[in-house]
């Protein structure tokens with residue numbers, strides 16, 4: 001079969017574009033972590049020298065970084081004034097962690113993902129897992145940073161109200177477990193919104209729990225939020241009105257066992273909220289920007305993390321709604337509904 005030259009060149013162009021995005025991701029992470037985007041967002045058009053003054057960073061490095069930002073069309077350049085501008089619309093995505101559109105946090109995770117390439121090569125050969133705890137802190141911090149804005153924008157205003165009767169219970173005073181809570185932003189968002197309720201975040205990763213406790217203290221929430229080291233299959237408590245799993249069930253080696261334990265730990269009319277990535281079990285349906293991010297992260301993080309737990313399942317993060325629904329049903333959670341959806345997440349409600 002003759003190669004279609006035009007198609008080949010078009011694909012080569014795409015791959016070069018991806019190479020640019022892959023390298024530029026490091027610059028995005030630097031811009032986020034060094035506060036360069038934040039300084040630009042507040043300051044209007046500015047020269048590299050002015051940006052150096054505002055950030056306390058070296059002008060020569062900033063000039064290079066700004067050139068890369070202009071090449072990626074994140075920043076505009078005005079040659080008349082030798083000044084650079086981060087447009088407001090871009091600032092909403094890169095500079096302000098408090099808005100739901102902030103996405104720069106993802107790039108902190110890249111250091112951890114790229115850093116495990118050699119370990120993953122071995123894993124591909126042996127079939128062994130790579131545990132969540134084997135990664136660098138950049139993964140835990142980046143995960144928290146990436147998911148927090150989406151939770152802040154939707155968890156309290158949309159997702160909880162979409163779970164039948166749950167908002168009423170949380171307002172009146174309920175007991176809540178947030179399983180696989182990581183740094184606990186989801187737990188703290190709920191605690192802030194429902195002061196009559198009590199919340200405990202559980203995670204088997206001690207450093208994440210330590211950080212969650214620090215953050216809760218900084219937020220003045222330690223009274224109503226506890227964070228404990230515990231696995232999804234043995235966390236304590238037996239009368240929870242709500243048990244949540246934010247982007248973690250698929251990372252477990254025994255997600256069915258975790259749901260079975262949750263079913264045992266629920267109050268008679270309690271419910272589980274299961275938040276999973278918005279990706280499809282049909283691999284063809286993930287050929288879109290979000291699908292590509294999600295499924296690629298599954299290769300680097302989710303599947304290896306689940307395999308490292310040596311359980312009966314290692315689902316990957318795109319097993320889809322039907323697989324999750326079956327696990328819940330087998331665990332005794334027979335009532336299932338898709339409660340809410342965002343471009344990044346699907347939110348399921350499961351109850352007896």
Ligand SMILES: C[S@@+](CC[C@H](N)C(=O)[O-])C[C@H]1O[C@@H](n2cnc3c(N)ncnc32)[C@H](O)[C@@H]1O
Nearest residue numbers: 147180181182203204205231232246247248252
């Ligand atoms: C992708 S992170 C999500 C963290 C947090 N829920 C969020 O949405 O930002 C997955 C989390 O699940 C935790 N985890 C994975 N398997 C677990 C298990 N079997 N028991 C408890 N926690 C687990 C990991 O330690 C990690 O913090």
